[in-house]
Amino acid sequence: VTAPVTEAAEASWEDVAQVDVLGLEVGYRLIPLVDKAQDGDLLRRIKGIRKKFTQDMGFLPPAVHIRDNLDLPPSAYRITLKGAEIGMAEAHAQQLLAINPGNVSGTVPGTPTKDPAFGLPAIWIDTALREQAQAMGYTVVDAGTVVATHMSHLIQQNAAELLGRQELQQLLDHLGKLAPKLVEGLIPDLLPLTTVQKVMQNLLDEGMHIRDMRSILETLAEHAPKTQDASVLTALVRVALGPAIVQQFYPQAQELQVIGMDKELEYVLGQALQAGGSAIEPGLANTLLNETRVATEKQERLGLPTVLLVPGGIRDLLARFLKRALPQLKVISQEEVPGFKTIRVTSMVGGRA
Known part of the structure; x- marks a missing residue:
């Protein structure tokens, strides 16, 4: 008797996996950090990072998609942007990281490493050594803080990549409710959305926030009839934002x-x-x-x-x-x-x- 042939399902659009804009993958020993049932508060911290980024930079970034990845070393984590790795390090859930800010008075026993966010010399130490390390001048943080700080640093560094067309449209829709005249007549009448996006990304790429959307859009509306060049428009917007740029550094x-x-x-x-x-x-x-x-x-x-x-x-x-x-x-x-x-x-x- 021949076994019945089961027909393979046809491929469909459901088989296309969408790449997460922002992702955090953790090895199995770090799962407790992201598991609420085990008192893991990394999820709460990442929500806090996203909120602070929104307040600081002026737009809502995509949510961070968190998952475990058993292919990673057990204590490793990986941060991805559009599927590509932008940061990877190890964090030890049962230990603390003692970071040397440059003026410590001694050393503590542990595993030497570097703080993944800023590259400062650091040591993974047992929790019992917290007070000793602090007395010597170390900044002592737990594994969840290490991952959250690294994530926060990389999100800031890649702010321009996080302002996609969808994020910009949401920002403009929000602004349109508060100041409709500001948005009306600019897009697409004077400038396409892609040019406005490029100007915003140019600003973000140099570490500037885009909180002052009124000045940005008014400047674009004023100069768009004369030029559609995103680089020229960025320079004109920067002049309008001059006081804020200078205040950021001084x-x-x-x-x-x-x-x-x-x-x-x-x-x-x-x-x-x-x-x-x-x-x-x-x-x-x-x-x-x-x-x-x-x-x-x-x-x-x-x-x-x-x-x-x-x-x-x-x-x-x-x-x-x-x-x-x-x-x-x-x-x-x-x-x-x-x-x-x-x-x-x-x-x-x-x-x-």
């Missing part, structure tokens, strides 16, 4: 202590741009990078903000060029600085301060 200062650039070097870069180039000639690029690194390190030694002040015409080029090598450096244009602020050059690129 919260209370009347005098801005900045890194300046030699006039001759500014001229050479400006000429290169006018000649139609969007990249910097290799020899000049090397010198520029080395000199900027030295100036940035000097600012850090002086305990000053690492902010480079340049003419508006070359700001975008320099910001893009320097971002990968010197992520801590912020590049602002002279046009973004409010007139009532005074400027003092404390370090110099291409010359002497």
Whole structure:
């Protein structure tokens, strides 16, 4: 007797697995951190991170999808963005992480490692050593805090990627209820949604928030009839947001202590741009990078903000060029600085301060 043939089900759209925008995968030893039945409060902390991000950055990011992954080492966790890994580390649920902020008076027994969010030297220690480590100057946190802080840091770093068309549309819909005239007539009459999204992403990519949507949309509406170029529009929006940009880096200062650039070097870069180039000639690029690194390190030694002040015409080029090598450096244009602020050059690129 031949066995009946069971016909395989046809493939359908239901078989297409959607990639989570934000994901957290945990090894089996970290499951207690995300299991409410075992008093795991990582879910609550991640909700808190998402709420704080929304308040700080000005839009609601996608929810974090959490799941266990038995292919990971037991104490490992992995943070993903659109299916790609953006962070991976180990956390020990039964231990504490003692982080050395740079001024500890001794060492404690444990497993040396690095704090996954900021790369500071750290040690996984037994819970009984908490007070001893704190007395020596260590910052002591539990495994849930380690994962949550790492997640928070990576979400901030990748804010631009998290503002998809859906998130932007939700933001505009919300804004439309509060200030309908602000949104009406801009999209799609003056600008397509994709251009507005690109401007917002450009701002987020340089660590800026988009809370002041009134100024952003009013500036776009004013200049959209003259240009549809997202880079040009971003520069115009940055000028409108100038006071907020400066306040972000100099919260209370009347005098801005900045890194300046030699006039001759500014001229050479400006000429290169006018000649139609969007990249910097290799020899000049090397010198520029080395000199900027030295100036940035000097600012850090002086305990000053690492902010480079340049003419508006070359700001975008320099910001893009320097971002990968010197992520801590912020590049602002002279046009973004409010007139009532005074400027003092404390370090110099291409010359002497």
